[in-house]
Amino acid sequence: xxxxxxxxxxxxDEVELWAEGLLPAxxxxxxxxxDACRATAGGERKLFRDxxxxxxxxxxxxxxxxxxxxxxxxxxxxxxxxxxxxx
Amino acid sequence: xxxxxxxxxxRGEDAIGAKDRxxxxxxxxDQDVVEWAKRGHEAAFRELVRRYERPVFxxxxxxxxxxxxxxxxxxxTFIKVLNGLGSYNPQFRFSSWIFKIANNAAIDQLRKRELxxxxxxxxxxxxxxxxxxxxxxxxGDKRETPLQELEARELGGAIERAIARLRPEYRSxxxxxxxxxxxxxxxxxxxxxxxxxxxxxxxxxxxELRGYLADRKE
Numbered sequence: 001x002x003x004x005x006x007x008x009x010x011x012x013d014e015v016e017l018w019a020e021g022l023l024p025a026x027x028x029x030x031x032x033x034x035d036a037c038r039a040t041a042g043g044e045r046k047l048f049r050d051x052x053x054x055x056x057x058x059x060x061x062x063x064x065x066x067x068x069x070x071x072x073x074x075x076x077x078x079x080x081x082x083x084x085x086x087x
Numbered sequence: 088x089x090x091x092x093x094x095x096x097x098r099g100e101d102a103i104g105a106k107d108r109x110x111x112x113x114x115x116x117d118q119d120v121v122e123w124a125k126r127g128h129e130a131a132f133r134e135l136v137r138r139y140e141r142p143v144f145x146x147x148x149x150x151x152x153x154x155x156x157x158x159x160x161x162x163x164t165f166i167k168v169l170n171g172l173g174s175y176n177p178q179f180r181f182s183s184w185i186f187k188i189a190n191n192a193a194i195d196q197l198r199k200r201e202l203x204x205x206x207x208x209x210x211x212x213x214x215x216x217x218x219x220x221x222x223x224x225x226x227g228d229k230r231e232t233p234l235q236e237l238e239a240r241e242l243g244g245a246i247e248r249a250i251a252r253l254r255p256e257y258r259s260x261x262x263x264x265x266x267x268x269x270x271x272x273x274x275x276x277x278x279x280x281x282x283x284x285x286x287x288x289x290x291x292x293x294x295e296l297r298g299y300l301a302d303r304k305e
Binding site for chain 2: 012013043044047048050051052054055056057058059060063064066067068070071072073074075076
């Protein structure tokens with residue numbers, strides 16, 4: 001017996017799964033046959049790519065030093081001050 | 088005893104484990120670096136700042152759209168996080184904790200300064216074209232300072248302008264999901280929102296972004 005084709009349109013979650021290559025095969029089959037879902041999914045994938053390619057901006061030079069000047073560092077302790085017998 | 092300690096420091100791998108040593112911080116997990124910082128190793132503090140300065144600054148910059156302000160907020164965030172490592176719960180990702188503090192700082196600032204969705208295209212509360220023009224940010228203004236010029240270059244692209252038009256809570260969600268790659272569950276924890284609300288915000292934000300980007304093409 002031939003299985004009934006899945007005619008439900010993809011949900012937003014499923015579109016995201018598809019863009020990540022994680023959509024189950026049964027739903028993938030629906031996508032292959034549905035122009036509306038393909039158009040939606042294509043638009044979403046383009047948006048995901050645009051967002052993922054956004055620049056990682058850097059703060060001004062010397063940021064680490066400016067932060068470190070205001071951080072209270074506890075007195076050093078820990079394994080590398082222990083003897084072998086302590087480990 | 089001093090001699091033994093010195094030997095352990097030099098030949099430390101057996102006693103300490105490679106991942107525990109400051110020299111190996113680059114490949115260590117955030118949790119391990121935090122442990123080192125708690126033990127008082129300055130290199131570990133620096134490593135945490137280096138790992139997160141760009142992601143945290145980028146989130147804040149896109150939230151407040153002002154370089155100087157974003158840098159101040161990023162500094163505040165790191166100082167708060169690094170001076171409060173004792174209260175960090177290692178059950179959760181370190182990145183979730185730092186983004187939570189950064190996002191709260193941005194939201195507080197937006198509330199204070201009413202920068203929220205004031206975009207390049209004018210306030211969303213403006214009801215007439217004149218009001219839109221009056222409230223729009225003039226990034227192409229010839230009198231702008233070098234810093235403003237830099238901001239215009241960095242945030243002037245179509246996708247950046249579309250992000251700027253989102254409500255702050257939508258903006259946080261979309262940046263954490265699609266730029267930083269956090270799961271819905273992590274975003275819910277970072278923003279202290281129900282999971283369903285996060286999903287709704289992200290879906291609405293994506294619809295709005297697609298709409299804004301389509302408007303610009305027409």
